[in-house]
Amino acid sequence: MTTPTTAHLLVVDDDMEIRQLLSDYLQQNGYRVSIAADGTAMQQMLKTANINLIILDIMLPGKDGLDLCRELRATSDIPIIMLTARGDDMDRILGLEMGADDYLPKPFNPRELLARIKGVLRRSGTLPHGHNHEINGNYRFNGWILDTSRRHLLSPTGTAVSLSSAEYRLLLAFVSHANRILSRDQLLDLARDRSSFAFDRSIDMLVSRLRHRLQDDTEQPEMIKTVRGEGYLFLPSVETVT
Amino acid sequence: MTTPTTAHLLVVDDDMEIRQLLSDYLQQNGYRVSIAADGTAMQQMLKTANINLIILDIMLPGKDGLDLCRELRATSDIPIIMLTARGDDMDRILGLEMGADDYLPKPFNPRELLARIKGVLRRSGTLPHGHNHEINGNYRFNGWILDTSRRHLLSPTGTAVSLSSAEYRLLLAFVSHANRILSRDQLLDLARDRSSFAFDRSIDMLVSRLRHRLQDDTEQPEMIKTVRGEGYLFLPSVETVT
DNA sequence: CTTTTTTATAACACTCTGTAACAACAGCTG
DNA sequence: CAGCTGTTGTTACAGAGTGTTATAAAAAAG
Known part of the structure; x- marks a missing residue:
């Protein structure tokens, strides 16, 4: 070598x-x-x-x-x-x-x-290890841009879409683990507030709300796909932008 | 069985x-x-x-x-x-x-x-078994394209056909073991949810549903052929596309 | 041709998911 | 502090997915 x-x-x-x-x-x-x-x-x-x-x-x-x-x-x-x-x-x-x-x-x-x-x-781009929320910069997928410094989402048309804090954490979990099936438990670990001990079906609700923000169709999803019995899968290829 | x-x-x-x-x-x-x-x-x-x-x-x-x-x-x-x-x-x-x-x-x-x-x-090597799945990439057969990253299917005319999880796994088993007779047990191993222990007849139902998605005729199948007493056979030649 | 075996699929039961509606709560404003 | 606003978890129920049973059709055997 x-x-x-x-x-x-x-x-x-x-x-x-x-x-x-x-x-x-x-x-x-x-x-x-x-x-x-x-x-x-x-x-x-x-x-x-x-x-x-x-x-x-x-x-x-x-x-x-x-x-x-x-x-x-x-x-x-x-x-x-x-x-x-x-x-x-x-x-x-x-x-x-x-x-x-x-x-x-x-x-x-x-x-x-x-x-x-x-x-x-x-x-893997020799990413540094650790929990997911460490990258300082932006993620781009399907024309959308997730701005991690401002905790902010920009639609493909450039308009700002406001995200609640839980929605933001969930989306961050998805973009930083794209193209992999994530179970509800995993998503809870990644996205929930440390102090909360939610029922894992509460993730469904969050996903539903996030899909609505992203205008993603449940039946023919462009971004968040349901894998029955296993969890959810973030489809787009994600680009990290600094 | x-x-x-x-x-x-x-x-x-x-x-x-x-x-x-x-x-x-x-x-x-x-x-x-x-x-x-x-x-x-x-x-x-x-x-x-x-x-x-x-x-x-x-x-x-x-x-x-x-x-x-x-x-x-x-x-x-x-x-x-x-x-x-x-x-x-x-x-x-x-x-x-x-x-x-x-x-x-x-x-x-x-x-x-x-x-x-x-x-x-x-x-333990007592019984034979099949070959491996490809991890990534798409499969093309008879004009259809199975997109493994998005877990969905594109018809020859280019329209998206949604597949349920079980249908997707079954089709993946077929395309990655094309031109070989697969017994019901083998198909169960390849396609079932890992937590379920179904009767082998449930594969018949799944095949029926998948044929319907593929618009394949049971009597004159172009894709999934029944081999009486042995199992099913995927007829098309499959091309792996990256 | 009749009987037996095997397969295809409709119908059903049960499970899993999507989301509306509600409740609990925090933060803000006047 | 009351009242408003927005967030987030829970409940409830409709609807989709999946395995099982039942039955008819097809194939093989006799």
Whole structure:
């Protein structure tokens, strides 16, 4: 590898040998690498280090990788590459759309892992980690502009649309997690006031109000699509503007 | 279920009633089933029969299920599904660490047990399974376009056709496994909501609804053809578009 | 040709979602 | 402080989505 990189990876696998092997290999290729044996160790690591990408084995003792992946997605946009056993039920896993950014069946060629890591980091724009509400600037989608400094929405025709504070937080959650199915619980985590413990159906109401602001049709949505039994999906491709 | 299988299961449970109930139910669903009341009977059975999968109650007189599981793992790779009391996460964790392949809390829906059995057998490489979904991109067939990022369908004339979630998942299963006969069970695995354990006949209904969306004639199908006794076949050649 | 098996679909039951209406509450104004 | 305004969660109910049952039609078997 010619280009130096400073990305910090976290390898989560219960097999010590694999953990060490991957860690060594990735370090040789210029990455900073931390390791964790299970979900709790992973959460611990995420608190103390600024992780750019997680490599997550789907088979883990206790909570499995799918659960962890879903939980992570509730609060974070850190890219995830899932490792699965070959011959495993990949169809099912992919169908679940847990929000992993890529999948790699074991056993794999280490160079392929490297390629995927590069690809995922490139696609994610190597965003800084953390909760969602940190970007200072504007988001643009379908001609609309969400102004995060003024907490303000501009329609494609340029007129200002006022948003209540809950509507703003919800829209921010959507634009910063676009093209991914978000469950009601995840949306509550992302959009609600810390102090409130709302019934998760209250998100429906908020979505309805936000759709109305965006003049989005429920039946043929251009922006917020309902995925029955799973949650909501923000369709437009979102551009961050500074 | 209709697909024949020759897997040989061993049910280990000290409760005679449960043993008999499970045995009957699993046999009705095409499995060969043997039973054992405790660890010694289990070991005896393993010597005399070629068992493909063990369903093991964690609560047993004498040596309990965890011990048996660990002993088995010392000498054998036979897949194990553990049955335990609901809500006991400790058991689940211990079971998985001891090498169980899956875990099912009692009381359970018998169909869920069937689903787990199928899943474990497939993962263990005993049964074949299909290829992978593409994660991103669109599919084109007969002029139709399935847009996976927006989860909707465009007709040859360019009009948007809305699909329900289940219809979308079924169509995705078809286009990503085109020109292959897919059994009802396979389609259920690929298309069902992960929390539901439906009868395989419910696929018929879904196919019927999807055909209607695609304006496909049942008698002279251009897309979804029925293969009597085997399942369904997606006829068009599918092109993946990015 | 009759019987049996399998499939297509209508009808139904049940679940999930959209939203109107209302209640509770906060902030503002006079 | 009363009264107004806007926000936000809850309740209620209509309507859409989905699995099951029932039944007729089609295909295979006898």
